Amino acid sequence: MNINTITPFVVIFLLSCSAIARTMDILNENKTINIQSNNIVIENLNAVQEAFNTSSSTANIKVCKQSKVTICKLRLRERIATLLKFDEKIKSFILGDSLNFSFEQINNSRHTFKLQGIYPGADTNLTAIGESGLIYAFYIRIDSVKSKFLPFFVVRVVANPLLLKKAKENKKALQVENEIEKNSSKEINIDEVKKSIDYLSTKPSVKPESLNFNFKIINGDEALMPKTIFDDGVWTYWQYGDKNLNSTSKLPVIYAVVDGHDMPVNSKIEGGYLITETISDKWTIRSGEAHACVHKFK
Incomplete structure (x- = not known):
């Protein structure tokens, strides 16, 4: 050879x-x-960050609070990945520089993401949008191993629980309004309505054409919701069964909401319906500690 x-x-x-x-x-x-x-x-790579020699064991953990008027500033470092954990699911995000930075889901989770900077000396912004509609804004920059500043390993991103709950409720209410508006132009087949709620066998004295079915749960325990809710302009009907409810051991108590307060109303049972002898745009259903808020959309 x-x-x-x-x-x-x-x-x-x-x-x-x-x-x-x-x-x-x-x-x-x-x-x-x-x-x-x-x-x-x-040979020694000389790629160890000396700032870690005297750093605290908690220095690389950060909590960022969601805010409408402030941003969260994060320091990254080359060859170190940062984990971001959100309290709610993230539906979309905008990364200002995808050449020097990467932001991706971990195990397809919409709560947990990996944020990493590639080349030191770069900075950009990251904006994440939660399912509630809340916006999370970040300024991010990449340091080198020579930096005296420490990077963050784990960042928990939190929102005020009440604000998060309110945002989710507002979003759900908007979805309900959009669906009602979308369906409002559809012609109601009265025969199908009567058949689906077994209406004629329980309250034949009311004209089906006068019924309003635009009731939706806004928040609370969906297990308390009846099969059907409607009113006829005088009374409100809550269908909790197909047979006589007198044999039911426990039914929820229904309150009309007046000026933000739950007010008791007269009610009676007819067939599979719990009938409240009034109408209202807002209702509260209660059973023990559980409750559900119901709104009527016109």
């Missing part, structure tokens, strides 16, 4: 061994090992 034909192979092999050896132990300076009779010196 011609020696000229094998020389490139030997050179490549030695370079490959050298590259592998350099990743084996970067902490011990001038350490010598032997690989197939070739002495290779392991």
Whole structure:
């Protein structure tokens, strides 16, 4: 075999061994090992951030609070990944610089994300939008291993629970209004309505054409909701069964909401319906500690 034909192979092999050896132990300076009779010196990469020598064990954990008027500032570092944990699901986000930064879900979770900076000296912004509609704004920058500033490893992003709940309720109410508006132009088939709620067998004296079915739960325990809610302009009907409810051991108590307060109303049972002898735009259904808020949309 011609020696000229094998020389490139030997050179490549030695370079490959050298590259592998350099990743084996970067902490011990001038350490010598032997690989197939070739002495290779392991050199220190000098890529350790000295700021960690005296840092606190809590210095790399941060809590960011959602705010309409402030942003959260985050320091990243090259070759270090940062985990962001949101209290709610994130439906979308905007990353200002996708060349020097990456932001991606972890295990397809919409609560947990990996944020990483690639090249030091870059900065940008990140804006995340939660399912509630709340907006989370961040300023992010990348430091080098020479930086005196520490990066964050874990960032928990929290929202005020009451604000988060209110935002979700407002979003749900808007969805309900949009659906009602979308369906309001559809012609109601009265025969189908009567059949679906077993109306004629329980309250034949009221004209089906006068019924209003635009009731939706806004928040609370959906288990308290009846099969159907409607009013006829005088009374409100809550269908909790197909047979006589007098045999039901426990029914919820229904209150009309007046000026923000729950007011008791007269009610009676007819067939599978609990009938409240009034109408209202807002109702509260209660059973023990559980409750549900119901609104009527005109």
